[in-house]
Amino acid sequence: MPNNKIYLGNLDKEVTDILLKAHFSEYGEITDINLPLDKKSKAPKGYAFITFSQKAAAEKALEQDGQPLLEQKITVQTATEKRQKKSPSP
Numbered sequence: 001m002p003n004n005k006i007y008l009g010n011l012d013k014e015v016t017d018i019l020l021k022a023h024f025s026e027y028g029e030i031t032d033i034n035l036p037l038d039k040k041s042k043a044p045k046g047y048a049f050i051t052f053s054q055k056a057a058a059e060k061a062l063e064q065d066g067q068p069l070l071e072q073k074i075t076v077q078t079a080t081e082k083r084q085k086k087s088p089s090p
Contacts, residue, residue, distance in 0.1 A: 004058045008048045009075035015044055023069060024050055028057020049079055 017033045032051040065076040
């Protein structure tokens, strides 16, 4: 399965999905942006996921790791599947 999804961390609280799309679309077509918000404050949680239509675009976007976005150095990594919690044995 090709991994065309990246994880972004250490995002400024002012980051929006529009800003992320504008910044990362230079690497290729974006099919989805997930910018989780805090349930109470509705402010971004400081991380996001971007899915590209092509694996090569996601790989190219990894070059942004450690680069500033809104004057804050961000983390850019290949996204990994969330591990399922194991149910306690009966």
